[in-house]
Amino acid sequence: MLLLHKVRSGGTVVTAIHLISDPVGMAWTGSPKGKVKRMQQFKCRDMGIKCDFVATGQTAQEVIQKAMAHAQEKHADVLKTMTSPEQMAQMQKQMQSVIKSV
Numbered sequence: 001m002l003l004l005h006k007v008r009s010g011g012t013v014v015t016a017i018h019l020i021s022d023p024v025g026m027a028w029t030g031s032p033k034g035k036v037k038r039m040q041q042f043k044c045r046d047m048g049i050k051c052d053f054v055a056t057g058q059t060a061q062e063v064i065q066k067a068m069a070h071a072q073e074k075h076a077d078v079l080k081t082m083t084s085p086e087q088m089a090q091m092q093k094q095m096q097s098v099i100k101s102v
Contacts, residue, residue: 038101042067046098049075060099067095 040063044051051074055066071079082088 040099041102042095042099044070044075046100047094049078051075056102060096063099064092064095 037058039056039058040060042055042063044053044067053067053070053074055063055070057063057066082091
């Protein structure tokens with residue numbers, strides 16, 4: 001089910017479309033220029049971890065920040081095994097590769 005609404009902001013009409021069945025809540029956002037931008041999403045499961053955590057945001061950078069904060073809290077044991085900057089860089093590269101537009 002889609003929920004469509006328009007909001008006036010300084011004379012500009014902004015349109016937002018929400019997917020009600022989407023567990024994240026909002027899968028699309030409107031931009032002032034009328035272009036639709038998709039949300040970015042990261043799932044721990046896509047990294048091969050048995051965890052239901054999902055991070056969403058406007059940009060991949062925002063999603064990675066949320067995912068790293070989650071990892072430091074819930075997956076500290078995995079992060080402790082990464083002892084070199086190269087290992088951390090490889091993990092962040094893998095995280096970037098599993099981020100999807102939703």
